[in-house]
Amino acid sequence: MDDRIYQHAETLVDWSARIERGDDVVMTVAEGAHDLATATAEVLGERGANLVTLYQSGEIGRAYLTGHDGKFDTDSEHELALYENADSVLILGGEWNTAAMADVPGERQSAYSRSRQAIREARMDTDWVSTVHPTRALAQQAGMSLPAYEDFVYDAVLRDWESLAGEMAQLKSILDDSSEVRIVADGTDLTMSIEGRTAVNSAASVEYDSHNLPSGEVFTAPEATAGHVTFDVPMTIRGQRVRDVRLEFEGGEVVDYSAAMGESVIGEVLDTDDGAKRLGELGVGMNRGIDRPTDSILFDEKMAETVHLALGRAYDSCLPEGESGNDSAVHVDLITNMDDGSRFEVDGEVVQRDGKFRWEDGF
Amino acid sequence: MDDRIYQHAETLVDWSARIERGDDVVMTVAEGAHDLATATAEVLGERGANLVTLYQSGEIGRAYLTGHDGKFDTDSEHELALYENADSVLILGGEWNTAAMADVPGERQSAYSRSRQAIREARMDTDWVSTVHPTRALAQQAGMSLPAYEDFVYDAVLRDWESLAGEMAQLKSILDDSSEVRIVADGTDLTMSIEGRTAVNSAASVEYDSHNLPSGEVFTAPEATAGHVTFDVPMTIRGQRVRDVRLEFEGGEVVDYSAAMGESVIGEVLDTDDGAKRLGELGVGMNRGIDRPTDSILFDEKMAETVHLALGRAYDSCLPEGESGNDSAVHVDLITNMDDGSRFEVDGEVVQRDGKFRWEDGF
Numbered sequence: 121m122d123d124r125i126y127q128h129a130e131t132l133v134d135w136s137a138r139i140e141r142g143d144d145v146v147m148t149v150a151e152g153a154h155d156l157a158t159a160t161a162e163v164l165g166e167r168g169a170n171l172v173t174l175y176q177s178g179e180i181g182r183a184y185l186t187g188h189d190g191k192f193d194t195d196s197e198h199e200l201a202l203y204e205n206a207d208s209v210l211i212l213g214g215e216w217n218t219a220a221m222a223d224v225p226g227e228r229q230s231a232y233s234r235s236r237q238a239i240r241e242a243r244m245d246t247d248w249v250s251t252v253h254p255t256r257a258l259a260q261q262a263g264m265s266l267p268a269y270e271d272f273v274y275d276a277v278l279r280d281w282e283s284l285a286g287e288m289a290q291l292k293s294i295l296d297d298s299s300e301v302r303i304v305a306d307g308t309d310l311t312m313s314i315e316g317r318t319a320v321n322s323a324a325s326v327e328y329d330s331h332n333l334p335s336g337e338v339f340t341a342p343e344a345t346a347g348h349v350t351f352d353v354p355m356t357i358r359g360q361r362v363r364d365v366r367l368e369f370e371g372g373e374v375v376d377y378s379a380a381m382g383e384s385v386i387g388e389v390l391d392t393d394d395g396a397k398r399l400g401e402l403g404v405g406m407n408r409g410i411d412r413p414t415d416s417i418l419f420d421e422k423m424a425e426t427v428h429l430a431l432g433r434a435y436d437s438c439l440p441e442g443e444s445g446n447d448s449a450v451h452v453d454l455i456t457n458m459d460d461g462s463r464f465e466v467d468g469e470v471v472q473r474d475g476k477f478r479w480e481d482g483f
Numbered sequence: 484m485d486d487r488i489y490q491h492a493e494t495l496v497d498w499s500a501r502i503e504r505g506d507d508v509v510m511t512v513a514e515g516a517h518d519l520a521t522a523t524a525e526v527l528g529e530r531g532a533n534l535v536t537l538y539q540s541g542e543i544g545r546a547y548l549t550g551h552d553g554k555f556d557t558d559s560e561h562e563l564a565l566y567e568n569a570d571s572v573l574i575l576g577g578e579w580n581t582a583a584m585a586d587v588p589g590e591r592q593s594a595y596s597r598s599r600q601a602i603r604e605a606r607m608d609t610d611w612v613s614t615v616h617p618t619r620a621l622a623q624q625a626g627m628s629l630p631a632y633e634d635f636v637y638d639a640v641l642r643d644w645e646s647l648a649g650e651m652a653q654l655k656s657i658l659d660d661s662s663e664v665r666i667v668a669d670g671t672d673l674t675m676s677i678e679g680r681t682a683v684n685s686a687a688s689v690e691y692d693s694h695n696l697p698s699g700e701v702f703t704a705p706e707a708t709a710g711h712v713t714f715d716v717p718m719t720i721r722g723q724r725v726r727d728v729r730l731e732f733e734g735g736e737v738v739d740y741s742a743a744m745g746e747s748v749i750g751e752v753l754d755t756d757d758g759a760k761r762l763g764e765l766g767v768g769m770n771r772g773i774d775r776p777t778d779s780i781l782f783d784e785k786m787a788e789t790v791h792l793a794l795g796r797a798y799d800s801c802l803p804e805g806e807s808g809n810d811s812a813v814h815v816d817l818i819t820n821m822d823d824g825s826r827f828e829v830d831g832e833v834v835q836r837d838g839k840f841r842w843e844d845g846f
Contacts, residue, residue: 142556144559144560144561144562146561149538149543151517154514154540154542154543157538157540157543158540158542158543158546159546161543161544161546161547161550162546162547162549162550163550164547164550165546165547165548165549165550165551166550166551168551168552168554168556170555170556170559170561170562171547172537172559172561172562172565173537173538173539173540173543174535174536174537174538175512175520175536175537175538176536177517177520177521177536179517179521180517180520180521180524180536181524183521183522183524183525183528184524184525184527184528184534185528186525186528187524187525187526187527187528187529188528188529188531189531191531192533193505193531193533196507196533196535197507197568198507198509198533198535198564198565198566198568198569199507199533199535199565200568201561201564201565201567201568202535202561202562202564202565203561204564205560205561205563205564206561
């Protein structure tokens, strides 16, 4: 077995999930994640954790949802009991076919999702971490060969997380003490307020309230956005390709939009509810192991020299106690490059220029 | 997908497990059982059951047990809660490698098993059913090509179970009303008492207290065995090939034994405890879809024209209320052919001769 798989498992168990002896762990294994699951099981055994292994398959999910009449029971007791009694949940992604559910009607999927709210909350109440094992399907989605995609995934996952967490703490500290962010780049000049908001140092560990491996972003919850922004990182949203989305904001709300591709899906997102027209997240990608977009939000939004903004729901962890922030049924991330000619300003001071932070060589 | 996979799933869900709307079902999927799991998920969806899917892998089990120091927590809460809240458990076997655990020390496996007694009991308290999907590894163990093995499995599984249950009811009725069984075959002349014992009509359905698919045997709990028996169906016991085991009984206990191959493992089994020297089960195979031994006890013991005897533990369902029957840490089945020249007598009357029961054509 590729030694990096074992290192991935150790990073997941020790750095990300902080598993200790006696922890009741649920490990959810996608169809193509068998090898990572085997390595993770060995590490969990070494740490003395107790293991239940679930199987996550788009094909099985599709078969179940297709067979069902759509009148789902609410929060089945056996699954709820499993998560209510779990300390940690490790989600090992890695499908065989990222389009396996493509012919399940969206309404059926939504109804199933709505029937599982307490199960989902019980799972989110654990020390959960989501990661992926490189499969052919994910390599294909990224437009890469499997060996090249494996290199890409391990470059992103096998970081010096302690060191990156330290670097990200500097940006968090700057944002926490400030009132306004301005982003200037090709096709972008946008300002927003972050007054009173708290940034999250998302360092791929439950210790940092960060639940993705890889991670490597600092994010907060902006408001009162004004100006225009162009998102030049290609994406797929709801199965549709989206390119060069341009949004114009006044008084915190989108007042105009266009896109070179996928304009209609952006329109659908904006029409969801009032909150979908406002930003729920400003995130700064800082993972230098991620050097290109791969059409996977888990990786793309953490890419160094990018900024992402999400239309819709804000995260509670960024808000003052008792404040609810922007609310919406959606949270859709859009990403823009911060390379040559770009500036990230906080309260009028340049924090990042041409992709380099002010504490980096070459700033 | 082979249509027989879907028929297998329907037999499992409807005939065997009797799943109804709202049932909380755990489906445990072996590495190679993905296709059967997909078909079963569709049927479970159609019936309106609630599904949690577990992954069962010899490789993951080996990794966990190898990593662990062997001091296992007793009955971890999350797994116990899952089974305590489940109505049915469907176990879909079908490994990639039947020897995947071969280098895990037996003591480690036993310690893990001992730590999970309440979990095991909670699972056995559900309407559980165990079946297998044909994999290359199982075909290889049977000495067959995959297509031939698939035919074999579906011949065994896709029976007219209603009709077979009716036929088996005749033998159950004869055994329930009788005191003594005598088995005469090549190398065998054995008598045993079944006075007061109740036979189980094992018709591959929880309705019949039968938890294997395929099944197709009638079994009871004998005592006071006397005479000699030769088991000419080849088997693997504890990883060792066993051929032509001969046992001699006096007063219910084995007093002498020999084997053409694997004599030492038979000696080990007999030395386990006092109960291991006595019989816990007399079973009569009646599944005419199983036409050859395949070195898998799930199939072999149900093969038509065979009888099997188990050294060790008896099943409670065969015993009068309050009686405990033969007790032992082991239950090891051995099988003998009942073909030409054989007789199965009950209270002095011939019930089966040359492999044919008295209600069959050609008796």
